[in-house]
Structure formats: C-alpha cells, structure tokens
Amino acid sequence: MSHVVEIPVGPQHPALHEPILFRLLVEGERIVRVVPSIGYNHRGIEKLAETNTFVKGLYICGRVCGICNIVHATTYTMAIERIQGVEVPPRARYLRVLVNELERIHSHMLIVAVMAEVLGFESLFMLIMRDREAVMQLKELVTGNRVLGDYLIFGGVRRDIDDAVAHRILRTLDHIEERVRYYRRVFEEDVTINKRLRGVGPISRAEAVRYCLVGPTARGSGVETDVRAEDPYEAYGELEFNVVTYPDGDSWSRMMVRIDEILESIEIIRQVLKRLPQGQAVPKTFKRALPKGEAIARAEAPRGELVYHVISDGKPTPYRVKIRTPSMANVINGIVAFKDAYIADAPAIIASFDPCISCMERVVEVVDLDKRKSTVVSLRELAGWRG
Amino acid sequence: MSRSRVALKAIKRSPWLLHFNTGACNGCDIEVLAALTPLYDPERFGVRLAPNPRHADILVVTGAVTKKAAKRLRRLYEQMPEPKFVIAVGACAISGHAFRHSYSVVGGADKVVPVDMYIPGCPPRPEVILEGILRLLERL
Amino acid sequence: MSELRESLGLELEEVGPRRYVARVDAGRVVEVARKMLEATGGGAYLANITAVDWPDRGVIELAYNFWVYGGYLVSVRVEVPRDAAEVDSITPVYPGALAHELEVHDLMGVRFRGNEMIWEPAFKPEDMKGVYPLRKR
Numbered sequence: 001m002s003h004v005v006e007i008p009v010g011p012q013h014p015a016l017h018e019p020i021l022f023r024l025l026v027e028g029e030r031i032v033r034v035v036p037s038i039g040y041n042h043r044g045i046e047k048l049a050e051t052n053t054f055v056k057g058l059y060i061c062g063r064v065c066g067i068c069n070i071v072h073a074t075t076y077t078m079a080i081e082r083i084q085g086v087e088v089p090p091r092a093r094y095l096r097v098l099v100n101e102l103e104r105i106h107s108h109m110l111i112v113a114v115m116a117e118v119l120g121f122e123s124l125f126m127l128i129m130r131d132r133e134a135v136m137q138l139k140e141l142v143t144g145n146r147v148l149g150d151y152l153i154f155g156g157v158r159r160d161i162d163d164a165v166a167h168r169i170l171r172t173l174d175h176i177e178e179r180v181r182y183y184r185r186v187f188e189e190d191v192t193i194n195k196r197l198r199g200v201g202p203i204s205r206a207e208a209v210r211y212c213l214v215g216p217t218a219r220g221s222g223v224e225t226d227v228r229a230e231d232p233y234e235a236y237g238e239l240e241f242n243v244v245t246y247p248d249g250d251s252w253s254r255m256m257v258r259i260d261e262i263l264e265s266i267e268i269i270r271q272v273l274k275r276l277p278q279g280q281a282v283p284k285t286f287k288r289a290l291p292k293g294e295a296i297a298r299a300e301a302p303r304g305e306l307v308y309h310v311i312s313d314g315k316p317t318p319y320r321v322k323i324r325t326p327s328m329a330n331v332i333n334g335i336v337a338f339k340d341a342y343i344a345d346a347p348a349i350i351a352s353f354d355p356c357i358s359c360m361e362r363v364v365e366v367v368d369l370d371k372r373k374s375t376v377v378s379l380r381e382l383a384g385w386r387g
Numbered sequence: 388m389s390r391s392r393v394a395l396k397a398i399k400r401s402p403w404l405l406h407f408n409t410g411a412c413n414g415c416d417i418e419v420l421a422a423l424t425p426l427y428d429p430e431r432f433g434v435r436l437a438p439n440p441r442h443a444d445i446l447v448v449t450g451a452v453t454k455k456a457a458k459r460l461r462r463l464y465e466q467m468p469e470p471k472f473v474i475a476v477g478a479c480a481i482s483g484h485a486f487r488h489s490y491s492v493v494g495g496a497d498k499v500v501p502v503d504m505y506i507p508g509c510p511p512r513p514e515v516i517l518e519g520i521l522r523l524l525e526r527l
Numbered sequence: 528m529s530e531l532r533e534s535l536g537l538e539l540e541e542v543g544p545r546r547y548v549a550r551v552d553a554g555r556v557v558e559v560a561r562k563m564l565e566a567t568g569g570g571a572y573l574a575n576i577t578a579v580d581w582p583d584r585g586v587i588e589l590a591y592n593f594w595v596y597g598g599y600l601v602s603v604r605v606e607v608p609r610d611a612a613e614v615d616s617i618t619p620v621y622p623g624a625l626a627h628e629l630e631v632h633d634l635m636g637v638r639f640r641g642n643e644m645i646w647e648p649a650f651k652p653e654d655m656k657g658v659y660p661l662r663k664r
Contacts, residue, residue: 040456041410042650044489046634047660051488060485065413066510082543110417129424133645147414147510176449210564212623223596231545231596296546296592296600298574307592309577324575324592324627332626454652490660491652 031338031346035182049321054080054290057318059150060307064323066147067110070103071154071301072308072323077273078233079310080154082295084287090277092233093157098169098272099151100234100299101265105176107270107302108258108272111354116256118347119196124186131179140167155283168188173266180266184259187252197252201337201349204249211333212328214305216261216354220254222247227300239271251345251352258302258354289333290316303327303354331355395463395527398444402524405467409460410492411450415477415510417502419447422513429517432524440466445501445520451479451486452493459491464500472503472523476516481505534567535559537547539601546600553614554602556591560617560624563593563601572594573617577648578635580609580663587637607660609641616642631654634661 025033026325045064049057062073074096111126113384116214136146142161143149151157187193202211206223218225226243244260246253292314299306304326311320337349408416409466423429423436437443440463452460464473475496478484496502506519532539537559539547551559563571577590586606593601607614616639618626628639633649636659648656
C-alpha cells in the first residue's frame with residue numbers, strides 16, 4: 001500500500017514552510033526511491049558572477065548561503081587571490097581561520113539543535129539554540145554582523161581584533177565547550193536518541209566514495225577526508241587538529257562527527273589566538289585588475305568540501321565562476337541512504353546530512369506508489385509516521 | 388471579506404506566523420528562527436508559529452522570490468483566511484537585493500502578494516524582526 | 528605522486544600546489560573515471576564538473592575535477608562541440624556524478640549518454656526548458 005506523501009522540510013525548523021525538500025516513493029512504510037524536486041532556491045548566481053565585476057562577486061558569493069557565508073567568501077577570495085598572485089599576510093590568514101571556525105561551530109550547533117527538534121526534544125533544541133547565541137555574538141564582535149560577515153577582502157580581512165576581543169572569545173568558548181561536552185553525553189547516552197539514530201540510514205565507506213559524498217556525511221562513514229588537512233589553506237597548515245571520523249555510517253555517526261568537530265574547532269581557535277602573528281591584517285587597498293588565469297580553490301565548509309573554480313580572461317568580470325557546494329553533492333547523491341528505510345526514519349536521515357537548501361537548493365517529495373494519494377505532513381509528523 | 392474587530396483583536400494578542408522561504412540564503416531564516424527562541428522571548432507577545440496556512444495570521448516572507456517559488460507564495464497567501472498580513476523580511480524579500488537581475492528571480496515579495504511591513508537588513512537582527520511584527524500589530 | 532602518475536597513465540601537468548590538469552578525448556571519459564576510482568592511494572572521488580562555454584572555439588569544455596584522497600586534485604579536461612554537446616555519463620562508475628551531470632545539462636545543455644535520471648528543467652525556472660543560461664550565446 002503506498003500513497004503520495006509530500007514532506008515540507010525546512011533548512012532549520014521543521015515547522016517552517018520551506019521549499020519542499022524530499023519526495024520519497026514508498027510502499028507501506030518502506031522507502032523505495034527518492035526523487036528530487038528542485039529549483040525553488042536557484043538564484044542564477046553563477047551567471048550573476050559573470051555579469052558583475054569580481055569585486056561585486058565577493059558580495060554575491062558571500063550570499064550563496066547565510067549559514068556558511070564566511071566559507072564561501074573565503075574560497076572565492078582564495079581563487080581570485082591565486083589568479084592575481086596575491087599573498088595574504090600571516091595575521092590575516094590566522095584571522096580567516098578564526099572566523100571560519102566560528103562559522104563551523106555555530107553551523108554544527110544549529111544542525112544538532114534541529115536534529116533534537118526533529119526527534120521531538122523541543123527543550124534540547126531550545127537549550128542548544130540559547131548556547132549558540134553566544135557564538136553569534138562572537139561572530140558579531142569580530143566581523144561586525146551576526147550572520148553575513150562580509151569579513152574578507154582580497155589580500156586580507158576588513159577588521160582586526162585586539163586583546164579584549166581575543167579574551168572575550170576565549171572566555172565564551174570555555175563556556176561553550178562545557179555545554180557541548182554535555183550535549184555530547186546526551187547524544188551518547190540518551191536511550192531515545194540512540195534508538196532513533198543508530199543504524200538508521202547507513203552508508204558504507206565504499207558507497208560514500210562512489211556517491212562522492214563529502215564532509216561530516218562522508219566522515220561518518222569512515223572516509224578520512226578533510227580539506228583543512230589534505231589541501232591546507234589559509235593558516236591550517238600551521239595548526240594541529242584531528243580529522244574526526246566514525247566508522248558506522250549511520251545518522252548517529254554523522255551527528256557525532258559534528259559534535260566532536262565543534263570541540264576540535266574550539267581547540268583550533270585557541271591555537272589561533274595563542275599564535276596570532278603580529279603585522280597588518282587589513283590591507284589599505286587591493287588590486288582592481290583580474291589577469292588572465294584560472295584557479296580551483298577548495299575549503300572545508302561545515303557541510304563539507306566547497307569548491308570554487310574560477311576562470312578569468314583578463315576582464316574585471318570573471319569568465320566563469322563554478323560553485324560546487326557540499327550539500328549539492330551530499331543531498332542529491334545521498335539518496336542511497338534511504339534505500340529500504342522506514343518513512344519515520346526519513347527526517348533523521350535528512351537532518352543527518354545537514355542539508356543547506358540555499359547551498360544546494362534541492363527539494364524532494366515522497367511519493368507513495370500504491371494509493372496514489374498525497375498528504376502534506378511536517379517533519380515531526382513524519383518522524384512519528386504510523387502508515 | 389471585511390476585517391472584523393474581534394478577529395483583529397485576537398491577532399493583536401496572539402499573532403500566528405507562517406514563515407516561507409522563497410529562495411533565500413537562509414541568513415534571514417536563521418534570524419527569524421532565532422527570534423523564536425527563549426533569548427528573545429516572542430511568547431510574551433503571543434507570537435508563535437502556525438501549524439499550517441489556514442491557521443496563520445501573518446505570512447513572513449524571506450528570500451528574493453524565485454520564479455518557481457512565486458507560485459507557491461501566491462498559493463500560500465490565498466490559503467490564509469482573512470484578516471491576513473504579509474511581512475517581507477530582509478533585503479531580498481524587499482527588492483531581490485543582489486539577485487534581482489537573475490534569470491530565475493522575480494525580485495521582491497510585493498511583486499506577488501501585498502506586503503504590509505518591510506523589515507530591511509541583510510539579515511535583520513532578531514530584535515528588529517520582532518519589533519517589525521509588533522509595529523505591524525500596533526497599526527491594527 | 529609518480530605512483531599516481533603511473534597508475535593513472537595520464538599526462539599530468541602541474542598547475543599549482545596539489546593541482547594537476549590532464550586533457551583527454553571525450554570518448555575516454557568513462558575509462559579515466561574508472562582509473563580514478565582505482566587510483567593508487569585509496570582512490571578518488573568526483574568533486575565537481577565545471578562546464579565552460581568557449582563559443583569562439585566552438586567547444587564546451589568539461590573539467591572533471593577529481594580529488595585523490597591524500598592530497599591531489601586532478602582536473603580531467605575534455606571538449607565537446609557546442610552544436611553536438613554530448614558525452615558518455617560516468618554514473619556507471621561514479622553514481623555520485625548524477626548531481627553534477629544534472630546541473631551541467633540543465634544550465635549548459637550538455638547531454639550525458641546513458642544517464643536516465645536527468646530531467647529538465649531541474650534548477651532553472653519551468654519556462655526555460657531548452658534554454659541554457661550559462662551558454663555565452
């Protein structure tokens with residue numbers, strides 16, 4: 001017995017009406033196939049990047065995704081800098097790592113909160129969001145804005161920090177670390193969370209490679225790949241951190257990777273502030289000319305590898321800007337995880353990919369093959385699906 | 388359908404929001420979400436999310452309005468019973484912002500539905516979003 | 528690196544730190560994809576396909592960017608004629624090429640032979656079927 005079930009899925013909150021995320025073909029309670037329905041978020045950004053100067057491109061590309069905007073700005077800037085042959089001073093490289101890691105912390109806390117909500121832990125969701133506010137305030141302290149930092153500029157960053165800011169960051173992170181260790185215990189020990197996530201949506205290591213998955217979604221299947229370690233950029237080559245992997249490839253593993261990564265990010269920021277080089281971080285000007293050339297810049301966004309392939313033919317408007325976001329790879333290709341899963345597991349699988357709609361702007365609907373009926377349900381209702 | 392005073396009074400006391408992302412970077416969306424968390428305490432104003440369009444009083448629109456999302460936006464608006472209001476949150480919902488010249492973007496919520504309140508920002512802070520909602524309610 | 532060169536059997540041009548470019552005929556795309564999957568050092572995955580329109584040369588260039596685990600990006604370049612833009616799909620080797628082939632088809636109008644899962648319009652608005660916005664003209 002199958003019927004059409006339309007699932008509206010929000011990038012952050014299940015009860016929010018967002019572009020539909022998933023269309024699952026189901027028979028009874030089992031998912032047979034996943035058919036993506038996309039395009040609600042497509043803003044034609046790659047075309048806009050060709051018709052605007054590379055300078056405006058920085059502000060356009062920094063708005064591909066609000067959640068990981070700093071990583072987009074970083075990767076785009078790196079590509080342009082490579083084409084221009086610009087060297088970024090050490091202090092600026094360290095500050096770029098600082099904001100990129102703050103971004104990772106807030107983004108991971110967001111999806112952990114959302115996962116809690118999806119599983120019905122409303123109070124856990126609220127607690128994590130409250131703690132996350134402290135990180136948003138740190139972002140504002142450093143970049144001047146809570147969400148969209150516009151912090152990078154070609155050749156450096158736009159604002160420097162002083163000792164007072166550094167001290168405040170360290171103090172806040174001490175507190176965040178304590179809270180995240182508590183949340184880690186909850187995810188390890190809570191009976192319901194374990195029941196709902198362990199063994200759910202398994203992806204083998206071989207599948208993760210052939211389906212070209214990236215980030216925590218791949219690392220949760222034991223693939224030891226992290227752009228910061230394999231293809232060091234900015235100051236990552238001079239810092240010590242672990243690449244977090246978990247072997248089992250289920251939704252639980254993917255969430256644990258992110259929780260542990262928050263703790264790694266806190267350590268990275270501590271190193272950055274300890275070793276922050278002296279010198280100029282904010283450039284007085286930047287090169288207005290974009291010479292002929294090409295660059296492929298990669299960075300580790302919270303959701304995985306982000307690629308900017310930029311080609312210039314010598315004009316101030318780039319010839320081609322190709323943006324490959326991690327969610328684009330993970331969410332479409334991650335349909336392998338739904339094979340034979342229960343409908344009720346779908347929200348936990350979806351959330352475990354940490355899909356960023358604006359990054360990948362994909363949408364999926366669930367279609368039940370037998371009854372040919374369609375029902376609109378929220379993620380929470382889906383999670384409690386009784387058929 | 389006329390706006391009855393009783394209905395307006397009810398909305399003023401406890402507005403139910405319906406949030407719709409028409410093609411946004413999610414920056415505004417996470418600040419709308421943040422505005423609903425304890426730190427900003429929207430419940431003291433009776434502000435809460437509606438379970439579906441037919442229970443919603445205020446449609447909160449984020450995003451530049453892609454052509455594909457425009458149809459859904461219109462449909463959602465029509466599903467809402469009167470009296471109803473629309474708030475455009477963020478520069479994209481106001482004008483399309485950096486994306487307004489794109490081949491896939493309509494550019495602004497008021498090209499599709501009537502807008503009662505514009506909250507500028509990229510993104511606007513949660514406090515400002517809440518204030519915008521309250522100012523709209525004051526006008527009723 | 529020399530082990531990698533040997534196992535891939537391709538001419539690799541170093542264009543930057545950890546960045547290599549290889550140029551092959553469009554007909555060899557599936558064969559090269561298979562070599563990448565089995566490459567020495569744990570294999571590789573397809574990070575993305577960058578399609579570039581070069582109308583003055585009458586070609587569309589496809590850059591298959593593979594990340595070899597451990598530390599190299601190998602950008603495999605093929606060219607197809609603009610007015611007959613098609614190439615074999617590598618989804619038999621990398622099912623994960625689906626997302627990328629879908630996007631290239633939708634926005635650049637390249638056909639991927641053998642990929643039955645592509646539909647159009649996918650990302651772009653419904654009234655743009657047959658229109659490829661990333662083409663220069």
